[in-house]
Amino acid sequence: MAAVAVVMGVLTACLAIPFAGLAGVAAKDVSQGMVNLPESLEAKDLSQKTTIYDVNGNPIASLYDQNRINVPLTSISRPMVKAIVAIEDYRFYDHGALDLKGTLRAFITNQANGGAVQGGSSITQQMVKQTLLYQAETPEEKAAATEETYARKIRELRYAIAFEKNHTKDWILERYLNIAYFGDGAFGVQSAARHFFSKNAKDLNLLESATLAGLVKNPVGYDPLDNPERAESRRNVVLDRLAQLNVMTEKKAERLKKRPIGKTLDVEVAPNGCQQSRAPFFCDYVVNWLMKDPVLGDTPKERERTLKNGGLQIHTTVDLDMQKAADDSVSSHVFPTDQAIGGLAMVEPGTGDVRALAQSRPMGKDKAAGQTYLNYVVPKAYGDANGFQAGSTFKAFVLASAINQGIPLSTSINAPQTMHFDDSDFETCDGPYAGDGKGWDPQNSTGYGTYNLYSGTQNSVNTFFAQLETRTGMCEPLELAKAMGVDVPPAQQVPSWILGVSDVDPLTMAQAYATFAARGLHCDPRPVTQVLDSSGNTLKDFPSTCEQVMPGATADAVNDILRGVMEGGFGSALQIDKPSAGKTGTTNDGRSVWFVGYTPKLAAAAMIAGANGEGQWLELEGQTIGGQYIYSASGSGFAGPVWGDAMAAISAKLPYENFQSPAGDEIAGVLTTVPDVTGLSPEDATAQIQAAGFTAADGGQVNSTTEAGLVASTSPEVGTQLSSGDTVTYYTSTGYVPPSKGGKGKGKGRGGKGRG
Structure with missing residues (x-):
């Protein structure tokens, strides 16, 4: 009774003057440092897993230190709320931070069993303990959050009173259900619901809720995957408690207790990291790409913490x-x-x-x-x-530079099997290339001969491109490559870079x-x-x-x-x-x-x-x-x-x-098909020929059955491939074809040059 009086005195002091006078309490394990505690505990945001989505909004990966998805109390089923309150603190909504009856009962039990500190904590006190443990950053802080002493109990009570003063009961219960560990890597009721039953917390039924509510006391010992018999026994304790509190009838509780726990489970594994993703190396690229963005934090450590704990989408x-x-x-x-x-x-x-x-x-x-x-x-x-x-994929940068410099696509270059080039044949941004004096001796692997920009590229002829590079210089192709995202290191900016070195x-x-x-x-x-x-x-x-x-x-x-x-x-x-x-x-x-x-x-x-x-x-x-x-x-x-x-x-x-x-009028030497302008007026024909990139020329009149004054034919004829800038001559019709010799009337029309 004397011991009880001491504890009651401590509790009374906590309730009456919760933030003062604790150093004078006559309890051996209440440390002098208690008076230095802050008057309230800051409840930091809980870590949540980050989800990575594809372009259509489908999840492809999750990143987390703790598998948790925070949900509001309104997104947790009523059976789940009733089950957790029933088994952990059935008078939660009726008492303050401390349940005096429960605490006193636990104290007497503890004294009878040697003084171990067990049970009696309200949901608010449990939430405080979980918060202290979650927010502990050092081994000493983690040990203090779990030590079996009255000092810890009173410390938790002090913070619990502050939480009850500053927050509603619903807020406290919501945080408790989100911070609690339910075992097998599931933190918070939403992740637990997904993991054990493949459903959301708002859809949990009474049997599933009783299972989860029973886990928080001993998440490892009651794990339904590793210890199904103990988990089922604990679940049944919760069902009995719900019946005692008239949340359900005893008959219903007995019926539910007969259901094997294994048949209620529908396990869903929450993968962590990129390895199990449907796009693992894309996921890895995303993570490394974001790790360089200061929006997630000023340092790599801060960014990693944000990625794994920030609940990002x-x-x-x-x-x-x-x-x-x-x-x-x-x-x-x-x-x-x-x-x-x-x-x-x-x-x-x-x-x-x-x-x-x-x-x-x-x-x-x-x-x-x-x-x-x-x-x-x-x-x-x-x-x-x-x-x-x-390899030769780099040749495209020289090709584009040559076109940009106005070198006609029809330019012909003789490209022998092997060639020698002096270093000075190549111009850099700073003048002639200064190499080792040995020059460059490229050779072909795809044939030799005379090529234009079309055939030289399509056959990927090395000596053709080496000569083209002497015309473009090295400066513009290298700068273009860099602008296109390919930054060639200075040490590799040698004439042979175009071969993809x-x-x-x-x-x-x-x-x-x-x-x-x-x-x-x-x-x-x-x-x-x-x-x-x-x-x-x-x-x-x-x-x-x-x-x-x-x-x-x-x-x-x-x-x-x-x-x-x-x-x-x-x-x-x-x-x-x-x-x-x-x-x-x-x-x-x-x-x-x-x-x-x-x-x-x-x-x-x-x-x-x-x-x-x-x-x-x-x-x-x-x-x-x-x-x-x-x-x-x-x-x-x-x-x-x-x-x-x-x-x-x-x-x-x-x-x-x-x-x-x-466009032939912008790119010299484009190989373009001569358009069909037969039957058009000279003005319209000229416009179409010029639009194709050619120069239009009036070749005069030819006898033709085409209506007089309209174009009868062209030279070269329709369908011929010409380089842009080449001349296409059109001929207008007289509308008349002389009679053939020895016959009467008009014969078949006959075009002039190029035939219509």
Whole structure:
């Protein structure tokens, strides 16, 4: 009785003067430091898991330290509320911070059992304990939050009184249900409902509610997955308590108790991180991309904490249909344990939206199974991989610069099998290139002869492009490449850079070629469109970042040339049912092959590079990759099918849109078809001929059955391919055809030059 009197004195003091005089209480384990406690406890926001969504709003990944989804009390079913109150603190709405009857009963029990501090806590006190434990940042604070002492009890009571004073009972119960741990990694009632029953907290029935309510006392011991018998027994205790309090009848409680707990469960696993995502390496790219954005925090540590605990809603650009097509294609052409890496990136022209990222090695740590955490399809800053040499795909930057400088597309250059160039043959931004004095000796692997910009590109002739580079100089192509997102390091800015000697990744090449598809508009790759906070408020919008880096007509001319790769060049076997263009790439040492292709609506870069599990680069020739032995490595033969299969799978999803023909009056030497102007007036015919990029000339009259004064024919004739700027002569009709010799009346009409 003396001990009871001491405790009652302490409790009375707490109730009467809760924030003063505690140091004078005669209890051995109430420390002198109690008087230094703040008068109230700040309830910091609870951590919540972050969800990453695809472009259509479907979740693709979750990130969390604690699997928790906060919900308001109105989103928790009434049976759940009744069950937790019944078993934990049935007079919760009737008493203050302290349940005197319950505390006294627990104290007497504890004294009879040796003084251990157990039971008797109100829901408010339990919420305080959980809050102190949740907000503890040091081992000492965590120990203080769980120590079995009266000092902890009184400390909790002090804060509980403050909470009761400053908040409603509903607020306290809501926080308690959101902070409580329900076992097996589920924090808060919403995550517990999803995990154990695959439903939301607002839909929990009485039996499910009794199960969850029983878990908070001992989440590990009563775990229904690991200890189903104990969990069922505890659930039945809750049901009995509900019957005692007349929440349900005893008859109903007995009926519910007969239901095996295993038959009530419908477990839903909440994946954490990117590895289990349907787009693991895209997810990884998103995380690393956001980790560099100060909107999530000033330091990397703060940003990581925000990502894993902020309950963010991250809306991304990935299209799961395209992602599946990319995954299926890459995995069918390069196996995880092959001595090679396959990769594919898809980017939308005009926005920079990253639609898919796929690679042949799955995410994971099992090297024997070919797994890796390196993201080979994105820049090193976001994936920790160095990239791969891209071969002749770099020639497009010199091609675009040549067109931009006014070099006619019809320009003919004799390209022998081998050539020697002196260093001084190449001009840099600072003057003649100053190399090692040995010069450069490129050689062809695709034939030799005389080529124009169309045929030289479509056959990817090295000595043709080396000569073209002497005409364009190195400065403008390198600056254009940088503007298109390909930044060649200074040490690699040598004449041979156009053969793809720099290391790049599929995403970088896809977004670069997307610039051509978007008619010269370059957009930085964008994996995220918007980030919302846990309340649904916009934390940051991420608009497309785009810049016109070349005239639209220049891009049109590049597209006109590169679509020839698909329509008769090395990519002719990769035709899809939409207009497309592309460029192959193969390194001289045969260690990597590329194909970068695009439609006006989607650009994709496919790559295969020889590499073993130790990170050593290998030649592709002589290896079996994807079940196919490689005798001779080529971009069209091996990377091309990766691109082709993926694009064919999603081609139906892409809207039909053709490339815009290059304007002959803006681009010199465009190969254009002579239009049919027969029957038009000279004025209209002149307009159409000029619109096609030609110079129109009046050739005078010819006898023809065409109405007098209208165009009867042209020279060259309709359908002939000419370079822009060439002259097309039109002939107007006399409306009369002389009679043929020996006959009467008008004979068949006869055109003049070029025949109508």
